[in-house]
Structures are given as structure tokens and as C-alpha cells.
Amino acid sequence: MTEQTMLAPDNRTLYGEILRPPAGYVLDQALATTYTLDFETALVVPATMAFHAAENRQDTLDSPLALLEGLERLSSRIAIFCEAGRIKAMPKQGNRLTALLENTVTEVLAPRGGAFHPKLWVLRFAPIDTGPTFMRLALLSRNLTADQSWDLSLVLDGEETAKRNKANKPIMDLVAALPSLATGRGASAANRAIAQSLTQSLNKTSWQHPEQILDICFAVNGITDEAWAPKMGRSVGIISPFVTDEALQELTSEALEDQCYLWGRQDELSALTPETLAKFGHVLVLDDMAETEDGEETTPDSNTAHSRNSVPARGLHAKAFFTEHCYDRRWHTEVTIGSGNATRAALLPSKGDGTGAANVEVFATLTGLRRHIGRVQDQFSPERLGRYLQDFTPYTSETTGTDATIERKLDRLRKMLAQAGLTLRCSEMPGDRIALLLSSQTPLHVPETIGLSVWPLVIGADHSRTIDALDQTDLPLCELALVDVTRWIGVRLEDKASGILQEFTLGTDLRDLPENRTAQILKSVIQNKSAFLNYIRLLLGDVSDAGKALMAAGSGGAGEGAFNTAQDRPLLEDLVRALSGDKQQLHEIERLMARLVDPDTGESDVIPAEFQMLWASFRQVMESETT
Structure with missing residues (x-):
């Protein structure tokens, strides 16, 4: 027997290793396809890419500042396509930060009536200084979930060249087709652009073959x-x-x-x-x-x-x-x-x-x-x-055969909901409250044998409403705080006779959303002055050091822990260093402060007055350099 085989059980790769850039590179764009998706894993992905120290999924979930900065930094560069109606259920309260995935996640349906089932990542990394564009292709057997089953992965690294690679055509065709498979509100402009750009890169990417492999062929x-x-x-x-x-x-x-x-x-x-x-x-x-x-x-x-x-x-x-x-x-x-x-x-x-x-x-x-x-x-x-x-x-x-028949019946209604063109409309109420109104572009009637209940994802199934039919008429769903509004709804289907359940999350077309929703989400994470200073250090500091600090902070990531107070490290040093560079970090701070300051009073409960005075000087220098 040969000493080598293709599958060596001891040769294991952590999911996070697949997503992290090589030394000297940063993530430019990434695209993933998956059958099922859970939001907790999707939230961790940008933080894993941004902070090289984020080894443990739960540690990252326990650090809201890490999740927030990962999303703020990278979510616009990541496109995720998943089967419509296969986002995992969140019967309890969901994470408010799922709102920041609204343009990242696109729900799709297989054009021939089956399942949208591919699992792959296409990643492009740009050199920090000089060098070729680095590409990575990962073909997986697992979904973008926390599943712990035995899985296989093929990870290929390569570079963009001047020569076309015809062997990549099946992957190119798949990536190019993804936006056209979208259901509901369709793919965001950012996701369409990512798919188009990565298709062009794949056209000229040459892959490094694993040891002893003579040829690699793709099929879709x-x-x-x-x-x-x-x-x-x-x-x-x-x-x-x-x-x-x-x-x-x-x-x-x-x-x-x-x-x-x-x-x-x-x-x-x-x-x-x-x-x-x-x-x-x-x-x-x-x-x-x-x-x-x-x-x-x-x-x-x-x-x-x-x-x-x-x-x-x-x-x-x-x-x-x-x-x-x-x-x-x-x-x-x-x-x-x-x-x-x-x-x-x-x-x-x-x-x-x-x-x-x-x-x-x-x-x-x-x-x-x-x-x-x-x-x-x-x-x-x-x-x-x-x-x-x-x-x-x-x-x-x-x-039993009866159970399987019921499951198929529920699956048919699940797909009908995914194809119905669901819309959530926001109506502003007193006290920063929002009334959500649900409708569908395609009329939908729920069979009498099935119970359908839906709820806004963030506030949980305790606020669900039973629905018998949907059409283009607005149906009041519930009232909730603006900070809890997302385009995601939880759905429960139940066969009334057997009690068999299906629970999942669906995206809707969210309309008339007040512009300050994202600012409200930021304030819910950056709740005090200590958390604000932690986040500023995160924006200014070394990615690896910031990641380690956030992971050490654990569940105290909202403000307490590794960074603690302004006495730990002078902010002035970091600000001056950023001023002498490309100033990207300073522009991010300016954007953050604009969202945390009350537009009417110019004040903020979470920004220390001393920092506002310091920042005024830096703002003046930045403005003078642009005039």
C-alpha cells in the first residue's frame, strides 16, 4: 500500500484558516455559496477575516465590538448566496447586527427546481505593498453553519496572470449566474459587482496543484x-x-x-x-x-x-x-x-x-x-x-411515509413563501417606534391544515403573528424599536394534525426605513465612553493586536476588558501616526462620530468631551489638506 492517500484524516484545516489572507495581503473581495446558513456564523466571518487572532467562534460572538468592526470593515466586500428559506431559525431573540448583513446575504433558488447546493468560497487578496493579485478557491462539503460533521475541503491558491485559464470556466459560469438566481428583492448592487469582478479574476487565475496532482477539472x-x-x-x-x-x-x-x-x-x-x-x-x-x-x-x-x-x-x-x-x-x-x-x-x-x-x-x-x-x-x-x-x-x-409527505408539503409552502416577493414597510410611530407592515407581491393562501406564524427576527417568536393569507395589502405585523428593525423575519410552519414543525428565516424587501437605523445599532453596541475609546483604538491599532485584545475581553467586549481606559495607551500617538499615513482610519473615525452625535444638539453621551476637543484639531488639519 502506498504511504500516501488523498484523504488523510489527520490533515485537518480550520475553517478560519481558509478565510484569512496570506502574509503581506489584505482581503479585497470574497464570495461564498451555501445551502444552509446561520447568522451567527455569518457574523463571525468578517471578524475572522479582519482579526487574525479570532480562533474561536464563541469568543468572537461574545465580543460585540469585534463583530461590529468586522462587519463595518469588510461586509461590503463579502457576498454570500444561500438557498431561499434555508437560513437557520432563530426562535429566540436574534442579534441586532444581522441588520448589517442585509446587503451581504442574497437568497437564491435553483433554476431547475431542485436545491441550491454548492459550497464554495472565491477570495481575492490584494498586496499591501507590491505583488501579484492572490486568489483562493475553496470547495467544501459543509455549509456556512456551526455544523460539526465530518467534512472535506479542497483549497487552491493561485495568482492572476495575463493568460486565460479555460479550466476555470465551470466555476466562472456559476459565479456569474448567481445574481440572476436571486429571489425576492434580488441581489444587492454590491453583490452583483462582486460576482462580476471575481468572475473576471477567475478567467485569468492559475492554480497551484496539490502535491502529486497532475490535473484538476471542475464541473457544475x-x-x-x-x-x-x-x-x-x-x-x-x-x-x-x-x-x-x-x-x-x-x-x-x-x-x-x-x-x-x-x-x-x-x-x-x-x-x-x-x-x-x-x-x-x-x-x-x-x-x-x-x-x-x-x-x-x-x-x-x-x-x-x-x-x-x-x-x-x-x-x-x-x-x-x-x-x-x-x-x-x-x-x-x-x-x-x-x-x-x-x-x-x-x-x-x-x-x-x-x-x-x-x-x-x-x-x-x-x-x-x-x-x-x-x-x-x-x-x-x-x-x-x-x-x-x-x-x-x-x-x-x-x-413513516406519512411523515415524509408532510415534510414535502411544508417544503412546498416554504418555497412559495420564498417566491412570493415579501415586503416589509416601515411606518414611523411616536417614541422612535416603528410599525412593520407585511405584504407579498404574489397572493399566498395558507392551507387550512398548516399553521403559519411570522415575527421580526430580532425580537423573537414571542412576538409572532399567525397569518392565513398574504397579498399586496399591508398586514400589520407588530411595533418595535427602530434599533430592532431588519429585513429578516422568522417563520414557523406547523402541520396541525401531526405537530411537525419547520422553522427558518426569510429575507424581505425592507422599505421606508429611517436613515438613522444603523446609527441606532452602533449606539446599542457602543453604549458608553469606555466602549467608544475601545472602538477608536480598534480603528487605529494593529489588526492582530486589536483582535487579541477583543478576544481577551470576551463577553465584556461592549466596554470592559483588555483596552479599559484611555490611560492604557495614549490615543494622541495613534492619531498622529494615522494623520501621517493615508488617513483612511481618520475618515472612519469621522464617519463613526457623525453617526454617534445627535444631529440637533451636536452632542453625544458616549463620546468623551476631551476626545471631541482633540478631534476638532485633527478635523481642522484634514480639512485644510483637502482645500
């Missing part, structure tokens, strides 16, 4: 009439949490039973026919791993009962396809990784009934010499992945 399903699937030989290895008989039969049509390996979820494997299982000499599951559920593959491939929620996933979320081929009288091993499961919806041609290769998926196939990267059987050997696996034992699912 779901945005054209063609369906792509890996070409499998006599030796086959498949890692897929979700599986269907038809897809597996197709993938193993030329395979030898004793050279076929299948690693899947126990409940999904139990739903396969004996004829399909007999195609594989080795059927495997994880050995006593932690159970998680990420809510994938909700588009049913048939009327079988195993479409969703049968049992929690047994720790598996990775997808990979292995095979061997002989080219030029030399044996090669091919490994395909990406977002697609071994299902009809992900891989096979459509039958014209809304199933089939209707999912939007992304894949990368890596090819290397078999003697260098191992045979299919080597990947699953006891010295490699096999030490974490055990033989499959059939599992009798407790999920």
Missing part, C-alpha cells in the same frame, strides 16, 4: 441542461451521506463488487434495495461518532419515506467519489470532491418532472498517478479512513 450542475457525473471505472469508492438507488446503480455500472466501497449514513443505506447494496463489497458507516443533522437533501428523489428527518446524521457530511483509470499505459487515481451527494437530484439527467439533475452543485476532480496517491482500496484501509469506520448493519427507519 444545475445551471444548464447538461448533467455531469464522475466517470467511474471498475474500482469505485463513494462517500455520501445521502444516496439513492438509481444514482448508485449508474455509478457502479462497470464496477467489480469486491472493488466497490460505500460509506454513508446508516438510515440512508437502510433505505436502499438489496440489489443496490449487493453492488458494493464494502458498505461502511462511522464508528460511534457524534450525531449531527445539517438538514441537507430535502428535495426528495422519489416517494420513499427516507427523504428527511428520519434519524440524525451520524457525523458524516463529506462527499467524495474515487475511481481508477489507465491513461497512456499508466494507472491514475481520480478523486472527485464537492457538494453533490450520490443522488438523482445531484448527478443524473432530469426526467422533466422537477427531480433529477435539478440541484445546483459544484465539483472538482483531482487526478494523480495511482502509485503516488493510492488505489481506491487504500483510501479506506485500516491505516487511513478505515480506522474510523465499521461495517454497515441495516437500520429500520422509524419515519
Whole structure:
């Protein structure tokens, strides 16, 4: 057996490492696609990119100043596209800072009726001084959530060159198509610009190949009439949490039973026919791993009962396809990784009934010499992945066909809501209160067997309203403080007979929003003079040092902790240093102060009077240099 295999369980990459710029570079633009999304993870992403010390997700969430500055600094450079209606539910109160993601997150739908399922990052980094433009492409099997399942990632680094790279065309086509897939209010102008710009960069990017890899090919399903699937030989290895008989039969049509390996979820494997299982000499599951559920593959491939929620996933979320081929009288091993499961919806041609290769998926196939990267059987050997696996034992699912039918019924209403063109209109009330009015561009009638309730995301489900129908008539939703207004609403669907629930978050088109909403959010985070001075230091200081300080402050990030008072470090030094530079930091401070000062009185409860006097001198110098 070769000493090397493609999948080494001990070779692990932290998600944050994928997002951080290389030494000497800063993030220019980033684009992500995901099936499901949770806002807490989305909030942490800009802080992770901005502060290299932010290793722990919860530490970052406990530091509101870090979240705020990450969003302020980078959210306009990040575009996230996710499946409409698949943002995780927040039945309790949501984070007010989700308002700052309103233009970052775009909800989309697959054009062929399946699931929008690709997981990738395209990142462009600009040199701080001189140097080439640095690009990074990450193809993942996980969503932009806190899920802890077993996942796979392919991370490619490269540079923009003067020569076009035709091999990147499938990725380019996907990125270019994203804004056109948007539902509801559509993609923001910033997201459209990011998609267009990164498509142009991909056109001229050359990737560094991993060690021993001779060739990399990309493929995308779901945005054209063609369906792509890996070409499998006599030796086959498949890692897929979700599986269907038809897809597996197709993938193993030329395979030898004793050279076929299948690693899947126990409940999904139990739903396969004996004829399909007999195609594989080795059927495997994880050995006593932690159970998680990420809510994938909700588009049913048939009327079988195993479409969703049968049992929690047994720790598996990775997808990979292995095979061997002989080219030029030399044996090669091919490994395909990406977002697609071994299902009809992900891989096979459509039958014209809304199933089939209707999912939007992304894949990368890596090819290397078999003697260098191992045979299919080597990947699953006891010295490699096999030490974490055990033989499959059939599992009798407790999920009934009735439950699966109900889930599909709720899914149909979920998609109808996503396509209805929901609008939230703000009506100003006394006392800085806002009345929210909900309507839809497309009339929607809720079936009598289903309960629908919605609520403004930030204030939680305790303020939900039951809805029987929506149309273009404004429906009063609730009154709330301006600081709690976002375009996001929480949604709960319930089958009244069985009690089966679906909860999720939807975006709306938010209209007539008062201009000072963002200023109110800033004031809710920068609540006192100590917090203000901390934030000024964050704007002026070294990114790495600032990140470490904020993480050390922990839950005291709103004002107490690592920075403490103005005596820790003279602000004047930092201000003078910024004045001698490009003054970008000073312009950010001016913008911050404008939002924290009362426009009528010119005063602020959180800006120390001494700092206002000091800042007046710097403002005068800045103004004199621009005249």
C-alpha cells in the first residue's frame, strides 16, 4: 500500500484558516455559496477575516465590538448566496447586527427546481505593498453553519496572470449566474459587482496543484441542461451521506463488487434495495461518532419515506467519489470532491418532472498517478479512513411515509413563501417606534391544515403573528424599536394534525426605513465612553493586536476588558501616526462620530468631551489638506 492517500484524516484545516489572507495581503473581495446558513456564523466571518487572532467562534460572538468592526470593515466586500428559506431559525431573540448583513446575504433558488447546493468560497487578496493579485478557491462539503460533521475541503491558491485559464470556466459560469438566481428583492448592487469582478479574476487565475496532482477539472450542475457525473471505472469508492438507488446503480455500472466501497449514513443505506447494496463489497458507516443533522437533501428523489428527518446524521457530511483509470499505459487515481451527494437530484439527467439533475452543485476532480496517491482500496484501509469506520448493519427507519409527505408539503409552502416577493414597510410611530407592515407581491393562501406564524427576527417568536393569507395589502405585523428593525423575519410552519414543525428565516424587501437605523445599532453596541475609546483604538491599532485584545475581553467586549481606559495607551500617538499615513482610519473615525452625535444638539453621551476637543484639531488639519 502506498504511504500516501488523498484523504488523510489527520490533515485537518480550520475553517478560519481558509478565510484569512496570506502574509503581506489584505482581503479585497470574497464570495461564498451555501445551502444552509446561520447568522451567527455569518457574523463571525468578517471578524475572522479582519482579526487574525479570532480562533474561536464563541469568543468572537461574545465580543460585540469585534463583530461590529468586522462587519463595518469588510461586509461590503463579502457576498454570500444561500438557498431561499434555508437560513437557520432563530426562535429566540436574534442579534441586532444581522441588520448589517442585509446587503451581504442574497437568497437564491435553483433554476431547475431542485436545491441550491454548492459550497464554495472565491477570495481575492490584494498586496499591501507590491505583488501579484492572490486568489483562493475553496470547495467544501459543509455549509456556512456551526455544523460539526465530518467534512472535506479542497483549497487552491493561485495568482492572476495575463493568460486565460479555460479550466476555470465551470466555476466562472456559476459565479456569474448567481445574481440572476436571486429571489425576492434580488441581489444587492454590491453583490452583483462582486460576482462580476471575481468572475473576471477567475478567467485569468492559475492554480497551484496539490502535491502529486497532475490535473484538476471542475464541473457544475444545475445551471444548464447538461448533467455531469464522475466517470467511474471498475474500482469505485463513494462517500455520501445521502444516496439513492438509481444514482448508485449508474455509478457502479462497470464496477467489480469486491472493488466497490460505500460509506454513508446508516438510515440512508437502510433505505436502499438489496440489489443496490449487493453492488458494493464494502458498505461502511462511522464508528460511534457524534450525531449531527445539517438538514441537507430535502428535495426528495422519489416517494420513499427516507427523504428527511428520519434519524440524525451520524457525523458524516463529506462527499467524495474515487475511481481508477489507465491513461497512456499508466494507472491514475481520480478523486472527485464537492457538494453533490450520490443522488438523482445531484448527478443524473432530469426526467422533466422537477427531480433529477435539478440541484445546483459544484465539483472538482483531482487526478494523480495511482502509485503516488493510492488505489481506491487504500483510501479506506485500516491505516487511513478505515480506522474510523465499521461495517454497515441495516437500520429500520422509524419515519413513516406519512411523515415524509408532510415534510414535502411544508417544503412546498416554504418555497412559495420564498417566491412570493415579501415586503416589509416601515411606518414611523411616536417614541422612535416603528410599525412593520407585511405584504407579498404574489397572493399566498395558507392551507387550512398548516399553521403559519411570522415575527421580526430580532425580537423573537414571542412576538409572532399567525397569518392565513398574504397579498399586496399591508398586514400589520407588530411595533418595535427602530434599533430592532431588519429585513429578516422568522417563520414557523406547523402541520396541525401531526405537530411537525419547520422553522427558518426569510429575507424581505425592507422599505421606508429611517436613515438613522444603523446609527441606532452602533449606539446599542457602543453604549458608553469606555466602549467608544475601545472602538477608536480598534480603528487605529494593529489588526492582530486589536483582535487579541477583543478576544481577551470576551463577553465584556461592549466596554470592559483588555483596552479599559484611555490611560492604557495614549490615543494622541495613534492619531498622529494615522494623520501621517493615508488617513483612511481618520475618515472612519469621522464617519463613526457623525453617526454617534445627535444631529440637533451636536452632542453625544458616549463620546468623551476631551476626545471631541482633540478631534476638532485633527478635523481642522484634514480639512485644510483637502482645500
